Amino acid sequence: MGGGGVAEFLNRFHLVISSGDFGDTGVGGLSTSGGIGLLVRSFGLTIDHILAAKVITADGEIRSVDKDNEPDLFWAIRGGSSQIGLVTELLFQADKIEPENQYQCPITVQNIDFIIDDLESFVHKWGKWIDEAPLKITSNLMFTSFDNNQILVKMNNFWVGMPNQIANDAFKKASKLAIVKKYDQKVVDYGKLVKAPHNPHKGQQPVYVKNVLLNNFIPHLGTKISDIVHNQKTIGVELRSIGGYLNTVDANQTAWADRSAVIFIAFWSKSKNNKNINRIFDSLQKVDVGVYGAYSSDLSMKESYRIWPSETAQKLKNIMSIYDHKHLFNQGHYLYD
Numbered sequence: 326m327g328g329g330g331v332a333e334f335l336n337r338f339h340l341v342i343s344s345g346d347f348g349d350t351g352v353g354g355l356s357t358s359g360g361i362g363l364l365v366r367s368f369g370l371t372i373d374h375i376l377a378a379k380v381i382t383a384d385g386e387i388r389s390v391d392k393d394n395e396p397d398l399f400w401a402i403r404g405g406s407s408q409i410g411l412v413t414e415l416l417f418q419a420d421k422i423e424p425e426n427q428y429q430c431p432i433t434v435q436n437i438d439f440i441i442d443d444l445e446s447f448v449h450k451w452g453k454w455i456d457e458a459p460l461k462i463t464s465n466l467m468f469t470s471f472d473n474n475q476i477l478v479k480m481n482n483f484w485v486g487m488p489n490q491i492a493n494d495a496f497k498k499a500s501k502l503a504i505v506k507k508y509d510q511k512v513v514d515y516g517k518l519v520k521a522p523h524n525p526h527k528g529q530q531p532v533y534v535k536n537v538l539l540n541n542f543i544p545h546l547g548t549k550i551s552d553i554v555h556n557q558k559t560i561g562v563e564l565r566s567i568g569g570y571l572n573t574v575d576a577n578q579t580a581w582a583d584r585s586a587v588i589f590i591a592f593w594s595k596s597k598n599n600k601n602i603n604r605i606f607d608s609l610q611k612v613d614v615g616v617y618g619a620y621s622s623d624l625s626m627k628e629s630y631r632i633w634p635s636e637t638a639q640k641l642k643n644i645m646s647i648y649d650h651k652h653l654f655n656q657g658h659y660l661y662d
Contacts, residue, residue, distance in 0.1 A: 354407070354619060356415055357372075357405065358404065359371065360372055361565065361620075363463060363483050363518055363519070366567065369571045370574075372403035372579050373574055374419070376417065377391035377415075378412050379412070380413070381413060382648045383654065384648075387413075397640075397644050400578070400640075400644075402580075404579045405641050407657050408654050409649070410648060410654060428512060428513075432485065432486070432515050433487060433488045433492055434481065434483055434484075434509075434511055434518070435481070435496045435499065435500075436480070436507075437479075437480040437499065437507070437508050438477065438480075439505060439506060440476070440478075440504065441476045441477075444547040445545065445546075445547035445548045448547030449546075450503075454499060454502060460569040460570065462492070463482070465482075465564075465566075466480050466563065466565070467563055468550060468551075468554045468562045468563075469562075470559070476551065476555075480499065482499055531595060532560070533599060533602050534593055534622045535591070535610075535623060536592070537590050537606075537614040538589055538615035538616060538617060539589075541588075552608065553609075558595075559592065559593070559605070561593050562591070563589070564588065565588070565589040571586065572587070580640075582632070586615060590609060592606050599623070603623060615631060616628060616632045618633075624658060629660055632658055633660060642661075
């Protein structure tokens with residue numbers, strides 16, 4: 326594709342992701358499934374900041390839940406997704422970022438485009454860089470392929486607050502991971518990081534997504550990602566750093582099972598042949614991994630038990646047997662056949 330490959334991919338990805346195929350992300354689904362935000366290394370998951378909620382259970386009761394009132398139900402709605410009840414209200418403990426200059430909530434954003442021949446080497450360097458970087462930085466990567474076997478890497482790095490010497494040093498190291506094709510750095514208010522498209526929801530979107538949560542860098546991770554990126558059915562692959570604050574929360578506090586996860590990888594495809602798509606991702610799911618339910622189109626029982634393994638699954642089932650023994654809430658990812 327040459328230089329036109331970038332434009333072609335961005336146009337293709339825009340048609341799939343930014344059109345009416347997707348509506349805006351809903352706070353309810355985000356909050357009950359986990360919530361991996363752009364500042365996750367600094368502030369953790371969305372569910373880590375829920376103080377209380379109102380839930381309509383299968384018996385029609387409206388229940389006010391928190392750590393002292395029906396704590397099992399409160400535990401379950403934070404990571405248990407839609408199989409527990411209808412969450413109608415949420416109370417959050419907001420994080421504070423000090424205002425500075427004209428910014429009420431400043432976030433420094435570094436955007437870099439790389440063209441890569443050797444993804445194995447690049448992912449290794451990126452992993453070492455983010456592991457040594459301050460927790461005030463979260464890094465997100467998107468990989469897409471060219472016909473000439475090169476890979477476009479779009480890196481977005483987010484620093485909490487205005488840039489200082491520590492931030493600039495970390496950004497400088499990021500810019501040296503490979504040959505830079507395009508570079509941009511700016512400060513924006515947090516509310517402008519992600520612009521809501523306000524597109525209407527049209528039911529189930531056609532994109533098929535799989536993901537894994539990794540507790541460490543597995544051998545040949547870059548090669549495994551490269552093989553997926555170059556598959557003709559692949560739209561793109563995401564790689565995110567998600568450690569930091571997320572890892573400090575006790576695994577028993579919420580129904581998000583994997584509190585050791587430091588890497589999130591998602592694979593996007595527009596194919597309707599789900600079995601073939603799952604096979605493409607097998608090389609990553611053969612290792613001992615978790616799954617983020619809100620980012621998975623695979624509704625199989627096997628996938629559900631990746632999202633909520635062993636003790637987490639059993640605790641959720643016990644709570645469901647109390648509040649929904651007839652299995653009214655049985656859509657999406659679900660722990661009963």
